[in-house]
Amino acid sequence: xxxxxxxVIASLFxxxxxxxxxxxxxxxxxxxxxxxxxxxxxYSGKQYAVPSAGSIELAGHGDSSNYQVEGKQLPLxxxxxxxxxxxxxxxxxxxxxxxxxxTLTAIETSVN
Numbered sequence: 001x002x003x004x005x006x007x008v009i010a011s012l013f014x015x016x017x018x019x020x021x022x023x024x025x026x027x028x029x030x031x032x033x034x035x036x037x038x039x040x041x042x043y044s045g046k047q048y049a050v051p052s053a054g055s056i057e058l059a060g061h062g063d064s065s066n067y068q069v070e071g072k073q074l075p076l077x078x079x080x081x082x083x084x085x086x087x088x089x090x091x092x093x094x095x096x097x098x099x100x101x102x103t104l105t106a107i108e109t110s111v112n
Contacts, residue, residue: 028087031067031076032057035091042068050091057086 033041033048034055041048044064050056066073069091079087 027085028060028077028081029085030057030059030087031079032086032088033067033091034088036093039069039091039093041091060085060087 031043032055033043033050035041035050037050037052037054039050043058044061048056048058065076067076067089068074076087076089079089081087
C-alpha cells in the first residue's frame with residue numbers, strides 16, 4: 001500500500017517530457033527555383049531553365065551560395081528556409097530591358 005501511494009504521489013509531480021522537434025538538417029538541403037516557364041539561371045556552374053511545372057528543385061551544394069540570373073550574381077541565403085531545409089527562390093518574371101509585347105499598331109488593328 002505504501003508503494004502504491006508513493007507511485008501515485010510521484011506521478012502527480014512528474015512533468016511530461018517536451019515533444020521532440022523535427023529537424024531535417026541544420027542548413028540548406030535544397031533550393032526550389034520558381035518562375036516563369038523557360039526562365040534561365042545558373043547554379044553551381046550549370047545552366048537551368050524553369051520547366052512547365054513552374055519550378056525546379058536542386059540539391060544544395062555546400063560551396064555554392066550564389067546563383068546567376070540575367071547576368072547578375074545573387075545570394076541564395078536571403079530566401080526563407082522551411083523546416084526541411086528547402087529555400088524557395090523566386091526568379092524574376094520580366095526583363096527590365098525587354099521591349100513591350102504589344103504595340104499601338106497591334107491594338108488599333110485588333111479594335112478595328
